[in-house]
Amino acid sequence: MRGLCRTGGRIVERESAVRRVREAYAQERISHEEMDARPGQVLAAATLGELASALAPLPAEDPGVTSTIGAAGGRIKRRGPWLVPRVLKVESAFGRVRLDLSRALMEHPVVDIELSLGTGSAVIIVPREAIVGTEGLSTGWKDLRYRPRRPSGPGAARIRLSGAMGYGRLRIRHAWR
Structure with missing residues (x-):
């Protein structure tokens, strides 16, 4: 299958x-x-x-679909082809987080990612043409590392990050291809 x-x-x-x-x-x-x-x-x-x-003939998915990825300790890693829900909650007390959205299927024009991270680093790789919003995100110990790309076309995916990160660095980057 x-x-x-x-x-x-x-x-x-x-x-x-x-x-x-x-x-x-x-x-x-x-x-x-x-x-x-x-x-x-x-x-x-x-x-x-x-x-x-x-x-196309199927009824639209519920836009309120929320998925949670969580770990008390250890790594959280998503890469390759995976289906990104409309709202994704990432919860980790200790450990590293790596979300690669560059090859993921995003069926929704806007994806909200809510971070709740304690200690550890996080890397989020977004599609090359994506528009990223970080207004609802607070970092505790280290600053966010993100350099926005030039404005994308009207069909570009929008990714909104919110939540909190305690001790560790959050790095967001656009995919190279």
């Missing part, structure tokens, strides 16, 4: 698309006949456009 779809350097996991179809069926938003046909269309998609057209 797991497969990748490439278009213009962006990678999409078909597995997350199939999950979306199953959730729509479980919530009785699509018929049994659609449930039989839709996963085949998703798995047969060879491009991002084909995948989008297979998902």
Whole structure:
């Protein structure tokens, strides 16, 4: 069931698309006949456009979807192709955090990332064309390291960071490609 779809350097996991179809069926938003046909269309998609057209008839995902990644100690690491929820909470008492959004699928035009970090460093890599807002973010011990890129086009993803970071440095950078 797991497969990748490439278009213009962006990678999409078909597995997350199939999950979306199953959730729509479980919530009785699509018929049994659609449930039989839709996963085949998703798995047969060879491009991002084909995948989008297979998902287009589905009801939109709940924009209030929130996911939490947490660890008391150790590392939190996300990279490669992964589905970024509309709101992502990252909680870590001790340890390092590394979120690489450069190849992640962001289905929402605005993604909110709420940080609650105690001790340890954090690195967030955003897509090259993304617009990053850090107004709701407070750092305790060390300053935030982020150098904004030149303004992006109207279709660029918006990533808003909020929350607090205690002892450690937060570094945000744009992907090179």
